[in-house]
Amino acid sequence: MSGFEVRNSEVELQKFRLRIWVVALVVLLLLGILLFRLTVLQVVRHDAFAERAESNRTAVVPIVPNRGKILDRNGVVLATNYSAYTLEITRSKIKDLEETIEALSELVEITPRDRRKFKRLMEDSKRFESIPLRSRLTDEEVARFTAQRWRFPGVDIKARFFRNYPLEDVGGHVVGYIGRINQREQEALEDSEDYANYRGTEVIGKLGIEQSYEKQLHGLTGWEQLETTAGGFAVRRLNSRPATSGDTVVLSLDIGLQKLVEDVYGERRGALVALDPRNGEVLAMVSKPGYDVNLFVDGIDQENWDFLNNSIDRPLLNRALRGSYPPGSTYKPFMAIAGLESGKRKVDTIIQDNGSWTFGGHTFRSGHPNGPTNLRRSIIKSSNVYYYMLANDMGVDTIHEYLSPMGFGQQTGIDLVGEARGVLPSTEWKRNTYKRPEQKKWYAGETISLGIGQGYNHFTMLQLAHATAMLANHGIQHRPHLGKGTVDAVTRAYSPLYKDAGTSMGYKPEHVEAVRSAVAAVTVEGTARGVFGGAPYTSAGKTGTAQAVSVGQKDKYNAAKLAEHQRDHSLYIAYAPAENPKIALAVIVENAGFGAAAAAPIARRVFDYWLLDQYPSVEDMAAVRKGQASRPIGVPRSGQEMMAAFERMELPGLGAPRVMEGLSGGDMASPRAPDTAPASLEPEAED
Incomplete structure (x- = not known):
C-alpha cells in the first residue's frame, strides 16, 4: 500500500470518528431532554396532572x-x-x-x-x-x-x-x-x-x-x-x-288592601302608596294598569311583549316607584312648613288673596279670591296666591334647602331597585341639567309656580306618601320598607328584618301642629268635606290638581277640548285617624281632573277598609271606578269576608288555600298592629 493510500485511510477514519462523536452527543442531548421532560411531568407538575386526571374521572x-x-x-x-x-x-x-x-x-x-x-x-x-x-x-x-x-x-x-x-x-x-x-x-x-x-x-x-x-x-x-x-x-x-x-x-304589604285599591281604579291609570307612619311599613303600593307577572317566568312571547311594551297606558311602568308627577296643591302643606321653619312666614301672617297675583308684568291665576288668608285658610281653601307669594319670598334655593330633607327630589331608600329621584329644582340643578347658556339661568318668574307644586317640580307617589307620613308622625321620618321578616327554610324560625328607628326632622312642634290642624280641617270644612262626610273617624288630607300639559295664562282649561292623556291629574294626600294616624297615603289618578273628584274617594275607601273593615258595595265600587263617587253608597261588605273569598279562589296548578301553613298566629302581624312580630263633588276652590 502506497503512502498516499495510507494517508487517505487515516483521513477517512478521523471523519468516521468525528461522526460517531457527533451522533453520540446528539443522542445524549436527546436523552437529556427526555429525562428533563419526564422530571417536569412526573415531579414538578405531578399534582396538577393528578388533579386533571381525577377531574376526568369525576364530575x-x-x-x-x-x-x-x-x-x-x-x-x-x-x-x-x-x-x-x-x-x-x-x-x-x-x-x-x-x-x-x-x-x-x-x-x-x-x-x-x-x-x-x-x-x-x-x-x-x-x-x-x-x-x-x-x-x-x-x-x-x-x-x-x-x-x-x-x-x-x-x-x-x-x-x-x-x-x-x-x-x-x-x-x-x-x-x-x-x-x-x-x-x-x-x-x-x-x-x-x-x-x-x-x-x-x-x-x-x-x-x-x-x-x-x-x-x-x-x-x-x-x-x-x-x-x-x-x-x-x-x-x-x-x-x-x-x-x-x-x-x-x-x-309588610297587605294584599287585601292592595287588591281593594287595584279594584277601585278599574281601567284608569295611576298610583297609590300607603304607609304606616309609625314605622315606615308599606301597606299598599299600587301601579295601574298592571300585568300578569307569570308571563315573564319562562320568557315572554313576542305577542304579549309587543302589547305590554307598546301600549299607550304603559303597564310595565311601576308608577308608584318610577312615575314622577307635579304634585299640585298636595305640595302646599310642605311649603307651609318650609315657610314657617325658614322664617318667611308666621302662623298668623295674613296676605290678601284677590284671586290672582302679578309679578314682573305676568299675572298668575288663582281661581277665585279668598280674601284675607293666613296659613290655616291657605290650606283649607287651597289658596294659590298665598303660595305664589311664599315661593317668591323664599326663592328656589331656599325651597330646595327645606323641602329636600323631607324626601322630595331624593330617593327614599326603599328596599326596591330602580326608585326614581324626581326633580326638586334649584339653580345648581338647572345649570347641570341644561346645555345652552340661556337655559342654565334661573329666572325669578320660574320660582312662582313652584309654590303650588307645578313648574319643574316632579315627584313620585312614594316620595309624596313618605312626606305625608312624616307630617302624620309629628315630624318624625321613617324609611319606607316592604321587607318585614324572613322565615328560615330549615328551622322555620321567623326573624324580623331591619327596622328604622326614625329620624326627627327638628321642626318646631308648633309649626308642625299648625299644618296638621289645617290639613285635618280640609276634610271637615275644605275641599274634601263632601267625600269624608259621615266618616266615624277623623282624617287629614289635601286635594291637588296637576297639569299634564301646560295651559297658557290667558287660556281657560277645558278638559273636553283636550285628549284624555292631556287632561289634569287628580291627587290626594291623607292620613287617619287625624289624632293618632295608623295609615298615610298619596294617590294619583291620571288625567281624572280635580283631586276631590277622583283621588279623594279612593282614599276614603282605603281608610274605611283599614280602620273599619269595610269593603265597598257593588254600586259604590262601580261609581268610584267611573270617578262619580263622593261618600260611600250602598251597604258596605265585610273586608275580612271579601279577603277570605279571594284567598279561596283556585288557580290552575295551585288550588287553594294560598295562606301559608306552619306559621302560628304569633308569627305573623295583624294588619292593624303597629309593630308586632308577624301576625259628584264640585270643588270649592281650585286645588
Whole structure:
C-alpha cells in the first residue's frame, strides 16, 4: 500500500470518528431532554396532572335549591313554586340526538321554542346532565311517553319546580318576577362572592322583591360528585350535599288592601302608596294598569311583549316607584312648613288673596279670591296666591334647602331597585341639567309656580306618601320598607328584618301642629268635606290638581277640548285617624281632573277598609271606578269576608288555600298592629 493510500485511510477514519462523536452527543442531548421532560411531568407538575386526571374521572353536578316563597303580612302567598312534569334528555346515553327528538315529537308536542331553549341549555351543560326538552307535560302526554319509554334510552320524565305568582297581576309591580340570567347578570355574578352558589342556576330575580331579596330567596346550592367514564357516562355517586331551599320573605304589604285599591281604579291609570307612619311599613303600593307577572317566568312571547311594551297606558311602568308627577296643591302643606321653619312666614301672617297675583308684568291665576288668608285658610281653601307669594319670598334655593330633607327630589331608600329621584329644582340643578347658556339661568318668574307644586317640580307617589307620613308622625321620618321578616327554610324560625328607628326632622312642634290642624280641617270644612262626610273617624288630607300639559295664562282649561292623556291629574294626600294616624297615603289618578273628584274617594275607601273593615258595595265600587263617587253608597261588605273569598279562589296548578301553613298566629302581624312580630263633588276652590 502506497503512502498516499495510507494517508487517505487515516483521513477517512478521523471523519468516521468525528461522526460517531457527533451522533453520540446528539443522542445524549436527546436523552437529556427526555429525562428533563419526564422530571417536569412526573415531579414538578405531578399534582396538577393528578388533579386533571381525577377531574376526568369525576364530575361535580350542582343541585339547584328550591326558591323561597314571598308572603304578605298575613301569610297570603304572593310567590311560590309548584311541581310539574318535564321531558328530559341525557345526551351521553343517546346515539342520534336529532333522530330522538323527532321521534319524541310524535308523542308530545315539541315547539320550535322548546328546541331553541334546549339548544341554549346544551351549550351550558355537560353530556351526562339531564336537560329539559319540554316542560309542564299534561297527564295524557306523560301516559303516552311512559307507554313508549323503552324506545328512548336516555330520555325520562322528571318532576321539577316552577315559579308561580298565584295572584297574577295583583301586586305584580311590587313582587316582580324571575327570568333567565342574561349576559350582564352573568358577568356580575362572576365578579361576586356568590358565583359558586349560582352554579346550575338558570334564573334570577328581575324586578321587585324577587330582585331586591334575591340573596334570601335563592337558597344554598347543593352538589353531587359522580364517577364518570372517559365518554362522560356517570358510573356511580361518590359524594353529595343536598340543596337548602331559600328563605321565605314576609312583606309588610297587605294584599287585601292592595287588591281593594287595584279594584277601585278599574281601567284608569295611576298610583297609590300607603304607609304606616309609625314605622315606615308599606301597606299598599299600587301601579295601574298592571300585568300578569307569570308571563315573564319562562320568557315572554313576542305577542304579549309587543302589547305590554307598546301600549299607550304603559303597564310595565311601576308608577308608584318610577312615575314622577307635579304634585299640585298636595305640595302646599310642605311649603307651609318650609315657610314657617325658614322664617318667611308666621302662623298668623295674613296676605290678601284677590284671586290672582302679578309679578314682573305676568299675572298668575288663582281661581277665585279668598280674601284675607293666613296659613290655616291657605290650606283649607287651597289658596294659590298665598303660595305664589311664599315661593317668591323664599326663592328656589331656599325651597330646595327645606323641602329636600323631607324626601322630595331624593330617593327614599326603599328596599326596591330602580326608585326614581324626581326633580326638586334649584339653580345648581338647572345649570347641570341644561346645555345652552340661556337655559342654565334661573329666572325669578320660574320660582312662582313652584309654590303650588307645578313648574319643574316632579315627584313620585312614594316620595309624596313618605312626606305625608312624616307630617302624620309629628315630624318624625321613617324609611319606607316592604321587607318585614324572613322565615328560615330549615328551622322555620321567623326573624324580623331591619327596622328604622326614625329620624326627627327638628321642626318646631308648633309649626308642625299648625299644618296638621289645617290639613285635618280640609276634610271637615275644605275641599274634601263632601267625600269624608259621615266618616266615624277623623282624617287629614289635601286635594291637588296637576297639569299634564301646560295651559297658557290667558287660556281657560277645558278638559273636553283636550285628549284624555292631556287632561289634569287628580291627587290626594291623607292620613287617619287625624289624632293618632295608623295609615298615610298619596294617590294619583291620571288625567281624572280635580283631586276631590277622583283621588279623594279612593282614599276614603282605603281608610274605611283599614280602620273599619269595610269593603265597598257593588254600586259604590262601580261609581268610584267611573270617578262619580263622593261618600260611600250602598251597604258596605265585610273586608275580612271579601279577603277570605279571594284567598279561596283556585288557580290552575295551585288550588287553594294560598295562606301559608306552619306559621302560628304569633308569627305573623295583624294588619292593624303597629309593630308586632308577624301576625259628584264640585270643588270649592281650585286645588
